[in-house]
Amino acid sequence: MNPWNHTPIIGQAPMDGVTDAAFRYITDLYGKPDVLFTEFVNVEGLGRNAVKLLNAFIKHTTATPIIGQLYGTDLHHFYNAALIVAELGFSGMDINMGCPASNIARRGAGAGLIRTPDRAKEIIHIVKKASLDFADGATIDSTDATKAVKKWVHDHKPENVSRSILPISVKTRIGYDEIITTEWMQHLLEASPTAITIHGRTLKQMYTGIANWDEIGKSSEIAKGSGVKILGNGDVSSLEDANEKIQTYNLDGVLIGRASFGNPWIFKGIEVSIAARLQAALEHCRAFQSLTLHAHFAGLRKHMVWYCKFFRNSASVRDQLMHIETVQDVENILIPIISSLEQNRRSAFI
Ligand SMILES: Cc1cc2nc3c(=O)[nH]c(=O)nc-3n(C[C@H](O)[C@H](O)[C@H](O)COP(=O)(O)O)c2cc1C
Known part of the structure; x- marks a missing residue:
């Protein structure tokens, strides 16, 4: 199921070290968000045969769309990793262009891609190509992925995965050192991903200060008429807050992160004993x-x-x-x- 087809979308934000299979299972069971994300997986790591990274792609059986998130800079490894996400039966692929961790961003991945917009666009294009090739029958076996990675995929892929074209989305921030929403959004829109989630902070802010929702609203204004879905993210504290922000900033949805810790019911807007x-x-x-x-x-x-x-x-x-x-x-x-x-x-x- 294409998670971006119906709006508004209120989804669970991807969080490394948090949104593993068990967390997603519980969030799905008690919150039923519109979409769930895996933790991010490093494409170069997969290329180096770090099979254990694939554990992030273990998933429970559910009708709720789950999106596999990837990060890195290398186009070839992105291609292979995108085929893996598709073969494992995910509902979409998301490219992380927002991680502020210095070991990731300094190498040009995550939020580092905000500084290299051409590379960011090339990544979107190569992942789109993988999605199209998958729909045409390509498998991880037809790539130079390592034997162990291929075996893991074989052992974990569901039977009868539908060979449809998977939507490609991006999750990013409003800038690196400073806010450059307009310029950055224009670059991303040139590559036409299906959806973009904007976290209203720069890399420099990490997770401090308050998310800038006016800039998120600006993204939605810039994307108007492009057909690209725009989701906001940052400091959403309740379902009511999510719906209010969607209205106020004219968004297709929001992702909720930290407020869902130990609180899957947030997606239903209920309090429990x-x-x-x-x-x-x-x-x-x-x-x-x-x-x-x-x-x-x-x-x-x-x-x-x-x-x-x-x-x-x-x-x-x-x-x-x-x-x-x-x-x-x-x-x-x-x-x-x-x-x-x-x-x-x-x-x-x-
Ligand atoms: C512990 C932690 C891990 C995170 N890992 C990821 C990640 O793997 N991929 C990603 O796109 N964002 C990641 N983020 C960012 C969140 O998805 C989200 O953008 C951020 O927490 C702001 O939303 P919130 O205020 O609703 O938490 C992470 C955030 C936290 C707190």
Whole structure:
């Protein structure tokens, strides 16, 4: 399903170290956003046979569109990686042109591409070519990808993947050192991606200050008539806030990032009880075990703590959750609390 076909789109923003298969499963289950993204995957790393990067592309079975995100600078590796995303059955491919991390941007990838617009456009074109070639029958086997990468794709690709042309999107920022929204948008529009998500900060700002939504609105104005969908991103705090920003800045949608930590219900605009939050935490850790077998349990600790953010006086519980090693550890901590909260609720009702 093409995730960009219906608007407005309220989606889950891609976040490295956060939006893995288990997180996406829980977000999908409790929030049903319009679109989900993987963590970003380095195309040059795949070219160097770093098969473990492909774990970011493990996904749960769902009708919700999931987009595979890629980053890097090398056109050949982008081509191969895009074929992988297509063969794995994703609903689209997103190119990261917004990551501010110095080890990535200094090498010209992520937000570094804002400084090399010609390369940015070449990347969009090569990924589009991969998408067209995939629809015409190309597979990762017809490339020089390593044997191990090809095997991983074979082992993980769903049966009967539809050979349609996948939409290509870009996620970026409003500038590198300074705001250059107009110029940068004009470059990106020349390459006609299906959608562009603009995070209203420059690279220099990293995640500090307040996202500049006037600049995001300017992007939408510039893209008018181009057919390219424009989504805003940065500091969206609720579903109501998302809808308000879509209206005010004339957008096709928004992506929500940090406000969804431990709070998949944000996409439905509902509040749930503490017991329901802790129950979801338990399910999250079970999904982590079944979907994310490769990952170290330590990666789950922050999620468990995020589910406690509305839970008053939970310092000691949060402290215990920071030391979990197994699902059993989480069950031992959370099940008695959930039972006692349920018991209190019943007593209060009677
Ligand atoms: C921990 C973390 C990891 C991130 N990783 C990615 C990533 O892999 N790809 C990407 O495009 N953006 C990434 N971002 C940026 C977010 O997608 C989003 O643009 C940013 O958090 C602003 O949105 P928010 O204010 O709703 O969180 C990351 C952000 C955070 C906080």
